[in-house]
Amino acid sequence: AGARDIIAEWVNEDQEARARMRALFFEKGVLRSRVIASKEESGIKYKDYYEWEEAIVKAPSHRVLAIRRGEREEFLSLRILPPEEDALAILTELFIKGTTAASEQVRLAVQDSYKRLLSGAMETEIRLASKKRADETAIQVFADNLRQLLLSPPLGQQAVLAVDPGFRTGCKTVCLDRQGKLLHHETIYPLLGQKGRDEAAIRIPALCRRFASEAIAVGNGTAGRETEAFLRTLELPQEIRIVMVNESGASIYSASPAAREEFPDQDVTVRGAISIGRRLMDPLAELVKIEAKAIGVGQYQHDVDQGELQRRLDDVVVSCVNAVGVEVNTASAQLLSYVSGLGPALAENIVKHRDEEGPFRSRAELKKVRRLGPKAFEQAAGFLRIRDGANPLDASAVHPESYPIVKKMALDQDCSVTDLLADEARRQKIKPEQYTTDKVGLPTLREILSELAKPGRDPRRQFESVVFAAGIEKIGDLLPGMKLPGIVSNITAFGAFVDIGVHQDGLVHLSELADNYVKSPGDVVKVSQQVEVTVLSVDMERSRISLSMKKSPGERGDKSVRSHTDNPQADGRHTERAQTGERRNRPDTPNGTNRQPRPGQNRPAKEEPKPFHNPFADAFRKDGIKR
Structure with a gap:
């Protein structure tokens, strides 16, 4: 046994053996995930991966990251291994010759080396390599989405009445002038009884007249659709637009030092409403005040290399700010800081x-x-x-x-x-x-x-607002076959998410983006783009909405093969939205919690042993030639 242990170590440290094992793991490695015993119920969001197998070379980035997250949260077990017979065949070719009793001992040592040493080391390598590849794809998706969001069309310099909706706590309402300066704020209660509704129906038109408001911005979080529906019942001047605004990150800005410095006498709710209004006027100028990672247009952003993610996102912000240009006399310090050469x-x-x-x-x-x-x-x-x-x-x-x-x-x-x-x-x-x-x-x-x-031209598109379907305000209002207007809220490697105004974005899978073959979602849609979608199915239990942009929804005439596991709501949801007390739970983890890795996880792989001359190893090679 002692001799076999020594031989097993030699096999593990042999450079050619490791090189061929490495190639085998990369070419024929199979990703296998299984549910951990007794975790079937608590890990329901990972149900699609309870019995999953896939060649690692074909596994898309979002699936690799989803399964790794399930493993980290202790719902799944993950292995990446090639067929054992292929691995042993390579080692047999390298180290065993003849059929003597000594050869049998070497065979046992080789098997032990693979199972106890080599397979674990190679699996660690391929896990790291697949993670790096998945990170690169996810970071690129995030960077592309961020660029599109930052370059969203601005409303321009118009006086805005902005509303941060709420049920019990009321709707925080602010009035801004054409430069985004706060003129007035108050709280209305249009969703809290008939009395509050009647009072709000008087106050909103009065505020619009008093401050010459030209548009109304409504945050798209909790109570957003209900508030929008109420506003559309009011007798407002026809030229006043009512626009739903993505409020992701508004609460983060409202609690930031920059917001406290600008509005020291206002509480976070008023600052949040101001951010919503300004975001309508100029998305770029307002979004740069928030850390790019908090905007939430990526996939598995907390699972990727945070240093590389931050670097890439900062580059995108700088690029967008420089492309649009900055008005020196009105720009905030945050916006100016992204201009090349400043800081x-x-x-x-x-x-x-x-x-x-x-x-x-x-x-x-x-x-x-x-x-x-x-x-x-x-x-x-x-x-x-x-x-x-x-x-x-x-x-x-x-x-x-x-x-x-x-x-x-x-x-x-x-x-x-x-x-x-x-x-x-x-x-x-x-x-x-x-x-x-x-x-x-x-x-x-x-x-x-x-x-x-065209001196000083703005490269951003012309502003257009989307009006969601009347009467469709919650997921329970949806029925298969409905055709609805929506706006693209996020793009991932496997499809696009569309906000249709029901507080839960629906997924248009890659295979449902167009009637023809689609290689990448980014070839068809952009973040903030207006689209028309058809409801394919609604899963109330897991809050999933499947949508299609095809003229003939659901047909499989294209080459985009759809897998039911390509649903990011099973993968931990597609995006992270900033929260206040009323916001939706952050969807990357169950119950909105942001669980941290267990101590000892995600450790770097052990350094591979340095090669050394082994005078006995060559005796076990068939060719007997020293390498």
Whole structure:
């Protein structure tokens, strides 16, 4: 037995054996999950994985993360192993020759090495590799969704009456001016008896008249649809839009230091309503105040590498802020901090300078800001806008370094820069190749001309509001076959989630997104996109809604093979929504709890033993050649 133990160690440490085992595990490894005994009832959300097997090379990222979460929460057991006979065949080929009594002892040692040492080490490696692959996919999905959400169409500078709905505690109502400044706040009770309803029916129109409100924003959390339905019964001016606003993360902002600093005399409920209203006016400017991970448009965001997730999401926010541009004289410090070249400290200095010295009149005045040096100015200037300034180019994306080129273009056209911006005929006469230099090429010049055509243009889509179906306010109101308007709230690798106004988003599986083959949901839909869906089925027990965007729902004429396990509501739900006392439970874990891994879990794999020369190992190889 002692000799076999030594041989087993040699086999485990052999580099070629490990390399071939590694390849086998990756090529033929099978992911197997089983329910832990006595956990059938408590782990019902993982029911689809109670008896699950799948080749690891084909397992999609969301399924790997879902099963790993079930294992971490002690509802599932997980193994990833290839066929044992294939593994032993490889080791037999490498280490056993002949059929002598000694060969039999080596065979026993090889089997022991695989079962006791090699299989565990290789399984750890493939678990880590599959987790890394799943993380990459999940992070990319989150980043893509975040970009689409941040670039959601803004309502623009309009006076807004915003409502954070509630039943017993009432609806927190705030009135904002066109710049998002708080003018008034109060609480109404339209859902608490006839008296409260009658009073609210008087107060809302009065507030709209008093503060010249042009739109009403309603949070889509608890009591959102009921409040919206009430508002639509009021006799309001036809031009006042009533818009449902995704309130995910509003409560996180309302309790943040930034919110307390801006509104020190208001409680969190009023701050939350303000955030809802401002989010309608300009989603990007408001969402940057919230940590990107709290916005909740990802899949299994708490299960992936948090450092890599944070880095990727920060990059997305910076990219979106720079693409849209920032109005220096109205932007918050949080928004300014994401402009390339600035950061939190310089953003605070800009706001402080603005408060003390008044609005900036030109980009050049930014150089007076404390600690904003030439390098920071060079990086940031092109993304900062100053509207109604002395130089019209300050309101565009043209960098100050290119101002002399634009001035020369205007001079050659015998007009001012302002006239050049207003006269398309003059711009059409400009030949960019005449203005190339060692530092400025044709691509840059074409971009300048494009910007001159629409200075300060907003790359975001035109704002449109969705009106949910009347009378459909809860999951119990749904029936198969219903066609409903909705808005895409989240996109995952396996489909898209659509808010249809029943406090529970429905899933349009990949196979139901279109009548033709769909490789990726992102090819068909975007976050915040308006869609029309058909209800396929409703599972009241597990609060699942299956939807379709096909013209002929439910048909299987495409190549998108649907599995019943591709339902993220079995995978821990698709998104994380911020909560207040009235918000929905956070759906990534049962009962809205955020369970932490048990001590000792998710430890890094042990380092593989370093190779060493084994003078006896070659004796067990068939070829007898030292490697």
